[in-house]
Amino acid sequence: MASKLLSRALRFKTFGSKQSPSKRNFYLYTPEPFHPFPDRHPDWKSALEAVRAVKSGDKIFLHGAAATPVRLVEALAEHSINHNLKDIEIIHIHTEGPASFTKPEFEGVIRSNSLFIGSNVREAVNRGSADCTPIFLSEIPLLFRRNIINLDVALISVSYPDEHGYCSLGPSVDCTRAAVQNAKVIIGLVNHNMPRTFGDSMIHQSHIDVMVEDKYTPLPERPPKPLTDVETEIGRLIAENLVHDGATLQMGIGSIPDAVLSQLGNHWNLGVHTEMFSDGIIDLVEKGVITNSKKVIQTGKIVSSFAVGSRKLYDFMDNNPYVCMLDVSFTNSTAIICQNPKVTAINSCIMVDLTGVGGQVDFIRGAALGLDGLGKPIIAMPSTTKKGESKIVPVIAEGSGVTTTRAHVHYIVTEYGIAYLFGKTLRQRAYELIKIAHPSHRESLEKAAFDRLKCMPCP
Template identity: 70%
Template sequence: MSAATLRSLFTGVRNIGRTLSRADRIYQSPKRSFYLYSPEPFHPIPDKEPKWTTAEDAVEVVTSGMTIYVHGCAATPNVLLEALCKHGIESRIRNVELNHIHTEGPAIYNEPEYDGIFRSNSMFIGGNCRKAVADGRGDFVPIFLSEIPLLFRRKIYNVDVALIQVSPPDNHGFCTLGPSVDCTRAAVQNAKYIIAQVNPNMPRTFGDGVIHMSHCDVMVQVNEPLPELHITPMTEEENKIGALIAENLVQDGATLQMGIGSIPDCVLAKLKDHRDLGVHSEMFSDGIIDLVECGAITNARKVIQTGKIVGGFALGTNRLYRFMNNNPMVVMNDIAMVNNTAIICQNPKVTAINSCIEVDLTGQVVSDSIGTRMYSGVGGQIDFIRGAALGLDGQGKPILAMPSTTKRGDSKIVTTLREGAGVVTTRAHVHYVVTEYGIAYLFGKNLRQRAYELIRIAHPDHREALETAAFERLRVMPCP
């Protein structure tokens, strides 16, 4: 098809659009390219430019019954969300579904007064959604992080409008999804209408998150600071766990994955004397910066994107966002690639460090709920636990870490899981479990051996009770 024919086609689409309502115009948008792993599918669309407008005008396209995708983590478009909530009340729209992973900000659409107008559908629950899910005003989808893009690519979720946040266009009209490419790339590729919040504070990142402005239907200029992850002081228990993992399980040349939470950060803080570490992780935070600056992280031995820090999303302080900005060492990719087990296992000495909530004496791991109360999500824990376990060099280390007790003093190593607790990592997946009292290696162990190893790293105040309960459950004494 010639360029002239294409221009004629798009001109016709625009002329038709002038006679339609805003909602109808969504379905007249030019189709976008779709290449699953291509680094840059978002080529310029000839003769198409976004309309620059206010947030209030931009969200007027949203009508009752629509399915919306919301960019998450540090890229949460809170100005657009605030305007959307105002529009929902004033226009009396109903039954609009908001799909997202963990978002940052107030998430006022989850407040009781928006019940019936908006319904949040979390694929990973953040703190701003837990109450809505617990009260029945929000939903949760159990799903591996690596498979979320399939919801959009297989049209299981048909996105009417995507609300995203991007870095400003460069001289060629290209923006980026900044610190949060994850599943947003797939959602944007399959959305019928795209509203972009353009923010100069968004870091310009390399990788799969580049998008030409012509793919956006509307752009809104804002100047808002990005959400920051407030770093809390490390506890004595977390420091001990970090030291145990760093000194015993992380080798020079290892490829690291860090789940969310303070324990992975504690591990990173203890790795400054290591050499040639690499990063291939669903997410990362400020902890990697010092390791790059001291020469511990070089990515030199990685097989996949050698020399690059590979991630799907990042959440940290402004120091992290400045570090990421225009940094060719950092590559933010589609989460279907980052969390692909077949890709993860090719890197050397894959060391996956994840947190959990509760572990029973057979090795079942709870990571997404506290009893029946949903707390977070499945995320990428299994993606990387399997990737490390299946490492082609045979030196991968799947690690699950947690303090031995809750803040109330209850043991996190339990005889049986709490009623309603969800198993994210099965007993067959578990290799290493770490508390401040030591490292339990469960792979290849039978149930009485597992019970012995886990009781050994439980808090001393609970070991006798656990041993008694283990005998009652297994009908045999735990032993090595």
């Protein structure tokens, strides 16, 4: 193993037009792009000039979420068409922007491989012209660190270098840290609007081969949406019954987690150790509700791997040592999560079957295994879809992806109440779930439960 690491440490890496062997430090499994290389500097080029490094058959990592380098994506699309390239694979989690490389005219030229499917690639996946790889977010870095996927190019967004030459990955460290450790060529879009964050987000400019300056493009924004009465009621139920003072919070994305945060103004000493966060935490920090003082891991700091929200959120994160952006293999490690006090994982899902199935395993499991025995794994959702169909169903629809198994789920919350499922039999689970279903669907769900279980649901 040592000889293998040494050989990789001595590999050639191109810095601009120069090529020379370089020893590099190691972070976990692969070279860590932190320490400076003296007298090595990136080449500054236009976006189109920068992506000329891409050739047919390349595997390209694309920085995601609010750090999506949209200008580089557009340049890559233009370059690949103009130069008749083919069989390029773009590997990414959720990205912002139109994802033009998934349009029909790019078939055979660029193929998307989503490690987390966003709305901008879903149509392409459904029509078979794009791929998706089912994987826990916490395990994506292993694809790069174990050389299961070897990247030719990484397209990333960074902040402008500081006086010491250090850039920041801003609001999106997640699996990007591991990707830049693996990639042969790193192309950085230097966005002057990128917030400068701390933790695992730092990368020295001498590790970046080409930089493209972008002074004006704002980061993609997802400002909070107005909450419905149903969402507000779900937030109230969770805040008043399941979130206790001193708890460590994990929030998924969307209106339900935002609704919970909006109801926590009278709590004390809450902490945040999460996969992602958005605007909802800012008011709680300013009110002194979120202090992180009770946390065991990174005491006193908000810990996350990525963030998506409004400009207000990015300004809050900028140069703020209170926020620690870390590699997702750390933030989403069950062994790390369970050490914090009263871990309360709040996530939403598309549907739940009568035996209790939802989503978001890493934190659901981490909360369930909390060392203090006070963790609360919560799945919350409105009782019905916008079309009035029940989200609590007899069985999950054929072909639907199931992330969290029935054994993971402890709490299911709708606007009609809280179902506690841990330690319950199948007929007890059905009983609890039917109680929190929309009243107009309870009779049909009870009949479906009898047909499936051959007995009546009961407490």
